[in-house]
Amino acid sequence: MAVLDPRLKELIDGFHEPLDDELKKLRDANESDGVPLIMRETEGVLHLLLDLIRPMHILELGTAYGYSSLFFTKLLPETHVTTVERNPFMIEKANEVFAKHSESCRIDLREGDALETLLTLRDEMSANKDKYDFVFIDAAKSHYRDFLDIIEDITTEDAYIVCDNILLKGWLVDRQGKEAKRHRTNIKYMRQFLDYIKDRDDLEVTILSCGDGMAVIKRK
Ligand SMILES: C[S@@+](CC[C@H](N)C(=O)[O-])C[C@H]1O[C@@H](n2cnc3c(N)ncnc32)[C@H](O)[C@@H]1O
Structure with missing residues (x-):
């Protein structure tokens, strides 16, 4: 199950315009090598925000590769970006990509x-480092809830926190398929995360059904 009908996805993807030629080449290479990266629709929403x-x-x-x-x-x-990756192969590739761009x-x-x-970043904040005013969560789908608690400590009051992949290819509501069964831990924790942000009266949460589903969170 996909979040969006593939025909509509194709139509929407047709509107994607790469920011420049370097990003176009990087996206094309990542897509053809099966490297994970933000979907075109997701990029469109991030661009707007x-x-x-x-x-x-x-x-x-x-x-991932740093796209x-x-x-x-x-x-x-x-703008300055702090990005976190744990996979040594991805780290090597991202460093190669970054070395080519000023x-x-x-x-x-x-x-x-x-x-x-x-x-670690929270510890560093106590040394008067600037807080983050935008967070993009695109890793470790079972841990979004754990991430949020710490992120709240290291972000400005008016920061936006954008979480990708929150609808998990629709498995959140359709758990019968083989793939959904394989991802049942992610599904369980993502559901708990969504319930948690929904119940928090102090957060403004917007759920977008584009890409693989996005949550845009802001303190009220
Ligand atoms: C979807 S990809 C990121 C794509 C990237 N944001 C882009 O659009 O170019 C997710 C990445 O998160 C990394 N990852 C997964 N779990 C992680 C964790 N617990 N800590 C750090 N990185 C993690 C994976 O190795 C993978 O490279």
Whole structure:
């Protein structure tokens, strides 16, 4: 099951315009090599949000080959990005990609597990480091709830927290297929995360059914 009918997805994807030729080449290469990266629709929503919000300090969980980090820094020429990745192969590839782009002087790639790195970042905040005003969670789908608690400590009051893949290809409501059964742990924890943010009266939550589903969270 897909979140969106594939025919509608194709139609929407037709509107995707790469920010520049370098990102186009990187997306094409990632897609043909099966490297995970933000979907075109997801990029469109991020583009819109970032254009409106113009954050200065972005935190991203899940770097992969660095496509989205590069997208953020190219779109926002003065913004700094901290991105976290634990897979050594992805880290090597992301470093190779970053070495080819001048924007990467504004990208801080943190190697390690997202939860542990968040704790480190929280410790660093006590040394007067700027808080993040935009967070993009794109890793470790069973841990979004754990991430959120720490993220709230290291973000500005008006920060936006965007969570990708929250509808898990529709498995959240259709658990019968083989794939859904294989991902039942992710489904269980994602459902708990969604219930949690829904019940929090102090959060403004918008759920978007584009891409693989996105949640946009902001403190009231
Ligand atoms: C969907 S990909 C990220 C794609 C990237 N944001 C982009 O659009 O170019 C998710 C990445 O998160 C990493 N990851 C998964 N669990 C993680 C964890 N607990 N800590 C850090 N990275 C993790 C994976 O290795 C993978 O590279």
